[in-house]
Amino acid sequence: MKHPPKRIYRVKLASGREVKVTRYHNFFTLSEDGKLIPISTEDLSPGTFIAIPSKIPVIAEEIIIDLSEILSNCPEKFWVYGGEDFKSFLKGISKELRKVAKSLEIHPDRVYNWRSRGSLPLRVYNHIKHLIPERIANTLRIGGKNRRNSLPIKITLDRDLAFFLGLYAADGSKTEVNNQVIITSKNETVREFMKRFARKLALNVRESGRNPDLIITSKPLIWFLKSLSIGDSAMSKNAPAFLLGAPEEIRIAWLEGYLLGDGSENRLSRQVSCETISKSLANFVLYLTESLGIPSRNCMITRSKNDGIHVSRNIYWSLEPTREPHLLNIPAKPFGKMLKRIREKYGLTMKALAEAAGFKTEGSIWQIESGYLNRIERNKAAKLLSALESLGADEESIRRFMKLINGDIWFDEVVDVEKVGEEPTYDFEVMPDGKPVENFIAGYGGIFLHNTFRIERIMQMAKHVGLDPDEACEKIIYAEAYNSDHQVLLLEKADKVIKENNVRLIIIDSLTSHFRSEYVGRQNLPERQQKLNKHMHRLLKLARAFNAAAVVTNQVMARPDEFFSAMAVLPVGGHVVGHVSHTRIYLRKAAGRNVRIARLIASPYLPEGEAIFRITENGIEDLEQEK
Numbered sequence: 001m002k003h004p005p006k007r008i009y010r011v012k013l014a015s016g017r018e019v020k021v022t023r024y025h026n027f028f029t030l031s032e033d034g035k036l037i038p039i040s041t042e043d044l045s046p047g048t049f050i051a052i053p054s055k056i057p058v059i060a061e062e063i064i065i066d067l068s069e070i071l072s073n074c075p076e077k078f079w080v081y082g083g084e085d086f087k088s089f090l091k092g093i094s095k096e097l098r099k100v101a102k103s104l105e106i107h108p109d110r111v112y113n114w115r116s117r118g119s120l121p122l123r124v125y126n127h128i129k130h131l132i133p134e135r136i137a138n139t140l141r142i143g144g145k146n147r148r149n150s151l152p153i154k155i156t157l158d159r160d161l162a163f164f165l166g167l168y169a170a171d172g173s174k175t176e177v178n179n180q181v182i183i184t185s186k187n188e189t190v191r192e193f194m195k196r197f198a199r200k201l202a203l204n205v206r207e208s209g210r211n212p213d214l215i216i217t218s219k220p221l222i223w224f225l226k227s228l229s230i231g232d233s234a235m236s237k238n239a240p241a242f243l244l245g246a247p248e249e250i251r252i253a254w255l256e257g258y259l260l261g262d263g264s265e266n267r268l269s270r271q272v273s274c275e276t277i278s279k280s281l282a283n284f285v286l287y288l289t290e291s292l293g294i295p296s297r298n299c300m301i302t303r304s305k306n307d308g309i310h311v312s313r314n315i316y317w318s319l320e321p322t323r324e325p326h327l328l329n330i331p332a333k334p335f336g337k338m339l340k341r342i343r344e345k346y347g348l349t350m351k352a353l354a355e356a357a358g359f360k361t362e363g364s365i366w367q368i369e370s371g372y373l374n375r376i377e378r379n380k381a382a383k384l385l386s387a388l389e390s391l392g393a394d395e396e397s398i399r400r401f402m403k404l405i406n407g408d409i410w411f412d413e414v415v416d417v418e419k420v421g422e423e424p425t426y427d428f429e430v431m432p433d434g435k436p437v438e439n440f441i442a443g444y445g446g447i448f449l450h451n452t453f454r455i456e457r458i459m460q461m462a463k464h465v466g467l468d469p470d471e472a473c474e475k476i477i478y479a480e481a482y483n484s485d486h487q488v489l490l491l492e493k494a495d496k497v498i499k500e501n502n503v504r505l506i507i508i509d510s511l512t513s514h515f516r517s518e519y520v521g522r523q524n525l526p527e528r529q530q531k532l533n534k535h536m537h538r539l540l541k542l543a544r545a546f547n548a549a550a551v552v553t554n555q556v557m558a559r560p561d562e563f564f565s566a567m568a569v570l571p572v573g574g575h576v577v578g579h580v581s582h583t584r585i586y587l588r589k590a591a592g593r594n595v596r597i598a599r600l601i602a603s604p605y606l607p608e609g610e611a612i613f614r615i616t617e618n619g620i621e622d623l624e625q626e627k
Helices: 084-092 094-103 112-119 122-131 159-172 188-202 219-227 242-246 246-260 279-291 334-343 349-358 363-369 379-389 396-405 456-464 469-474 485-492 492-500 513-518 524-543 572-579
Strands: 002-013 016-020 026-029 036-040 049-053 065-066 079-081 119-121 141-143 153-156 174-175 178-183 206-207 213-217 264-265 271-276 296-303 308-320 409-426 439-442 447-450 505-508 547-554 556-559 569-571 584-587 594-603 609-616 619-622
Touching: 002 084, 016 447, 036 505, 049 447, 065 379, 079 122, 084 094, 084 112, 094 112, 094 122, 112 119, 112 409, 112 547, 119 122, 153 242, 159 174, 159 178, 159 188, 159 246, 174 206, 188 206, 188 213, 188 246, 213 447, 246 279, 271 279, 279 308, 334 363, 334 379, 334 396, 349 363, 349 379, 363 379, 379 396, 456 469, 456 619, 485 492, 485 524, 492 505, 492 524, 505 524, 513 524, 513 619, 524 547, 524 572
Parallel strands: 505 547
Antiparallel strands: 002 016, 002 409, 026 036, 026 049, 026 447, 049 409, 065 153, 079 119, 079 141, 174 178, 178 213, 206 213, 264 271, 271 308, 296 308, 439 447, 556 569, 584 594, 594 609, 609 619
């Protein structure tokens, strides 16, 4: 459900995490009963502690990358190569190859050349690959006009590939002019790894004599990296979102590769840090470390240089902390109120509680109960809770706090709440297995948020059309995307969910919202459009494969060449979105009335036209056209 523009707030936390929300969004804070309770944006102030995840749930499954799919929309021409078995297979399907050649307007005589060479143009291969036995498919390679510098057509995301992607994020670059991927490093470990990694892919590494560059020349490797949208320059560097769904050892391998290039370790403090000027990459590192249970923090570093001010982001954590990291601490004020209430209820003195907890003096108890402290370490809180129980206290709030201490939720401190303008906002409903789930992780670095949309709205509409509300809700499956990479990943993993649940309607709400916010400036427009194009084609393939309807809602932008017209707007995403869409409908609200207008903009078989409707508690209702 889309709402008119609302005031947006940027909430910044002590760890460097931040998120933009409306006044109606809720965070989670800790009550004196040990409960996580919602707290609205309006009620936040510096010093408030809110919950953040210590671990992000991941899919943790083997990921196999099929280059025939990834490179299918590439403007470059690729070929698929095989050995004698592939040649024999092609001879057996000559009839099918001629049909495909005819449909693609290729002369049928080319089939003989394909069979004799044991190679196919990629666009032909994608039409017949479902016929190829797995034992042959697993031996195929993909490359340019000749077989040199080709890659296996299917690549498993293993530790070596993840480590290479981490190195690329730190010290890598690529150039499409001569199809070179370059890793710049003097580190012997890196240089030995690159030679071994290249041999594994049957590629060659060339060392530059004048500088520490390690160069791999491979056209498919260039376009594979380009398809991952992991950037060319330090400012645009990123990591593929599918890494967050990989097994833990794969995520660790990426982090090891990245730290070997961009990381550093203080031997005295045992603090690890990595610095980047890319906000997207810093955000990924924060999410990745969270998925590994690492309490990382982030800060901005500003440096003055001859050509101006340079800003970078530093992510850091301690390998062997001498004290418990602040993110692991429990907010002391609600804990202190609980402690004082229970101690007085059972007639316990501060001295008795201190002795039972193993503290030297009762002064520590006073500091906690008086609100003097902001945080308390988990092990100290656990000792106090155990001491209360040993002294006869039997309270539900003790058990809640103990569960929280042993759980996977951290607490971060609000340092600033800033108004940053107005934006259109959206409401979503989450209903996996028919149960309302209104909490999600969002923002830069990952913060728990509480959604404001209510299930009652769907139940109202279900009742109006004669459906059982519970059954209707059970059929809704929802996932929240926190950025464009995550949005792409969710769609890539959707086929399994669609198949298992017999989904017949796929909806992407606000298709381009994340893309608009992340790819800012004309210099990033080509990369954004290419990524958006691939995303739309993936949706189209899913819809066709499972015979499902696919609906996307999109934003619009003003057309400066038209004035005083209801149609003086263009869809965000331009032709990339428009050409993939089967039918396009423009929705707008009539001035001053609860009336909406739906205008058919493009359809392969329907004429342009308009329909009027309104939104009520029963859902969408038709209105009679005014005569």
